[in-house]
Amino acid sequence: MRRFALIAVPYLWLLALFLVPFIIVLKISLSDIALAIPPYTPTLDLSEGWAGIRRFFAGLDFENFRFLATDNLYWKAYLSSLQIAAVATLLTLLVGYPIAYGMARAPQEWRATLLMLVILPFWTSFLIRVYSWMGILSTEGYLNQLLIWAGLIENPLTILNTPVAVYIGIVYTYLPFMILPIYAALEKLDESLLEAAEDLGCSRLTAFWLVTVPLSKQGIIAGCFLVFIPTIGEFVIPSLLGGSRTLMIGKVLWEEFFSNRDWPVASAVAVILLLILIVPIILFQRNQQKQRETDT
Amino acid sequence: MRRFTWFNTTSLTLGFAFLYLPMIILVIYSFNDSKLVTVWAGFSTRWYGELIQNDAFLDAAWVTIKVAGISSTLATVLGTMAAIVMVRMGRFHGRTLFSGMIYAPLVMPEVITGLSLLLLFIGLGLDRGVFTIILAHTTFSMCYVSVVVSSRLISFDTSLEEAALDLGCSPLQAFRLVTLPIIAPAVISGWLLAFTLSLDDLVIASFTSGPSATTLPMKIWSSVRLGVSPEINALSTLMIAVVTVGVVTASLISKRAAVQQRRDEQAADRAGMA
Numbered sequence: 001m002r003r004f005a006l007i008a009v010p011y012l013w014l015l016a017l018f019l020v021p022f023i024i025v026l027k028i029s030l031s032d033i034a035l036a037i038p039p040y041t042p043t044l045d046l047s048e049g050w051a052g053i054r055r056f057f058a059g060l061d062f063e064n065f066r067f068l069a070t071d072n073l074y075w076k077a078y079l080s081s082l083q084i085a086a087v088a089t090l091l092t093l094l095v096g097y098p099i100a101y102g103m104a105r106a107p108q109e110w111r112a113t114l115l116m117l118v119i120l121p122f123w124t125s126f127l128i129r130v131y132s133w134m135g136i137l138s139t140e141g142y143l144n145q146l147l148i149w150a151g152l153i154e155n156p157l158t159i160l161n162t163p164v165a166v167y168i169g170i171v172y173t174y175l176p177f178m179i180l181p182i183y184a185a186l187e188k189l190d191e192s193l194l195e196a197a198e199d200l201g202c203s204r205l206t207a208f209w210l211v212t213v214p215l216s217k218q219g220i221i222a223g224c225f226l227v228f229i230p231t232i233g234e235f236v237i238p239s240l241l242g243g244s245r246t247l248m249i250g251k252v253l254w255e256e257f258f259s260n261r262d263w264p265v266a267s268a269v270a271v272i273l274l275l276i277l278i279v280p281i282i283l284f285q286r287n288q289q290k291q292r293e294t295d296t
Numbered sequence: 297m298r299r300f301t302w303f304n305t306t307s308l309t310l311g312f313a314f315l316y317l318p319m320i321i322l323v324i325y326s327f328n329d330s331k332l333v334t335v336w337a338g339f340s341t342r343w344y345g346e347l348i349q350n351d352a353f354l355d356a357a358w359v360t361i362k363v364a365g366i367s368s369t370l371a372t373v374l375g376t377m378a379a380i381v382m383v384r385m386g387r388f389h390g391r392t393l394f395s396g397m398i399y400a401p402l403v404m405p406e407v408i409t410g411l412s413l414l415l416l417f418i419g420l421g422l423d424r425g426v427f428t429i430i431l432a433h434t435t436f437s438m439c440y441v442s443v444v445v446s447s448r449l450i451s452f453d454t455s456l457e458e459a460a461l462d463l464g465c466s467p468l469q470a471f472r473l474v475t476l477p478i479i480a481p482a483v484i485s486g487w488l489l490a491f492t493l494s495l496d497d498l499v500i501a502s503f504t505s506g507p508s509a510t511t512l513p514m515k516i517w518s519s520v521r522l523g524v525s526p527e528i529n530a531l532s533t534l535m536i537a538v539v540t541v542g543v544v545t546a547s548l549i550s551k552r553a554a555v556q557q558r559r560d561e562q563a564a565d566r567a568g569m570a
Contacts, residue, residue, distance in 0.1 A: 006381060010381060010394075014378075014394070017413065019397060021412030024416055101307065102303075103308065106300060114308070118315070119543075125536075129318070135524045253408075263415070
């Protein structure tokens with residue numbers, strides 16, 4: 001009995017507040033827009049019995065999805081989200097790997113402090129961290145002031161409200177997600193393997209490519225997924241740093257909902273986004289599973 | 297022997313400069329006297345003064361703390377229960393669905409979570425406000441709590457619980473006297489995580505809130521969209537300070553607890569050998 005209650009409470013909570021809402025999204029994505037509150041039809045009216053259920057299913061159609069398919073805006077937004085996420089993930093890897101490497105090879109007594117320093121920004125407000133770049137990157141911002149003062153440029157660069165600013169924002173906010181799994185992989189690395197490679201005539205660089213990188217592969221893969229997956233649906237970064245020229249699907253969904261008030265289309269956008277995300281999520285789960293098996 | 301080489305020192309210095317400079321600049325410029333945020337006009341705390349007198353910010357801060365306090369506590373209870381179910385309950389009907397529902401919110405884009413919860417609340421006819429934000433925050437943060445707690449549960453020895461049961465404890469007593477003290481550090485860090493996640497959330501709160509409740513991130517968002525402002529710099533500095541003090545204190549406490557536990561274990565080992 002107690003066992004049943006223990007399982008039931010969190011189970012029902014998640015069913016009611018996680019699964020059921022998704023079914024509603026799916027249903028509304030198949031409904032028509034209406035000028036009412038809530039602004040969509042049809043609703044399921046169980047009091048009418050079978051007739052109501054049949055009318056409900058007859059009312060469902062794929063019109064919103066056809067609309068998404070024919071309107072270029074959405075396709076472009078999905079593709080550009082994927083592209084921005086992929087490039088940003090690669091950039092985060094390039095920035096994060098040397099930091100993780102430096103941490104893993106730091107003296108033992110330093111490592112806990114370094115780890116703390118990587119985790120600390122993660123606890124700080126995401127919104128504030130993104131916001132802090134607005135003052136740096138704007139036309140009269142600190143970066144332009146510095147570059148002009150140093151004589152490197154004469155006219156300020158336009159960085160804020162371009163995709164470059166979005167990349168900087170993503171790399172900055174997601175860096176800890178990349179560093180931590182790579183650090184975990186590098187920390188376990190047996191250094192005698194590197195010595196062996198060097199004894200066998202490898203240069204330090206070849207030993208790095210042939211030994212260190214392959215042995216940290218799991219960490220690299222995990223880090224890349226941890227950056228890639230949440231970046232695709234990102235909303236705050238493209239809105240604050242990307243300006244109107246950066247197209248990302250999270251922003252499109254937000255505007256569809258709050259500005260156009262087209263709930264069915266917003267729901268259809270969400271359903272397709274979810275379908276796109278399922279592939280990397282399953283790959284990520286498999287990778288984690290594999291890692292757990294090799295660890296034990 | 298691991299040591300700092302020039303390469304590692306450079307990459308660490310550059311890396312940490314990148315991670316911390318934006319926030320350091322923000323903190324410095326929050327003490328700027330000028331209304332123009334990018335021009336330094338001397339040291340002043342005037343923006344902190346204006347912040348304290350701004351009722352809209354104070355109201356939003358109060359709403360945020362209330363939401364974060366209640367939702368993180370609920371999430372800790374539910375998340376710990378979920379972790380025990382995942383780790384200790386073995387197989388039951390619907391276990392796959394359950395673990396799916398625990399892990400899915402961790403990778404779900406916030407816009408989708410927010411949208412789907414809003415549609416649920418509207419469907420149920422709930423008045424949107426503090427209560428609905430609390431429901432929403434509890435739901436996604438309980439998943440984080442359960443991941444943190446279950447990693448701790450997996451690593452500890454079930455024979456301790458069994459011993460307590462053998463010695464006549466009821467399952468509830470065994471949980472309270474044996475399991476809970478051992479997983480306490482994970483439960484506390486789960487609570488902290490849930491609290492900061494709630495404190496920080498803009499997207500889900502914007503979807504699930506109504507006109508009656510505005511959280512601090514929502515307030516920051518609406519003023520930040522118009523550009524950088526010195527008041528927001530001051531507010532950000534305060535938030536960074538609170539989080540830093542909180543996290544550093546928590547980690548020092550848990551470090552001390554770990555040292556104490558190791559000492560206890562060693563003492564127990566010695567006693568066992570003697």
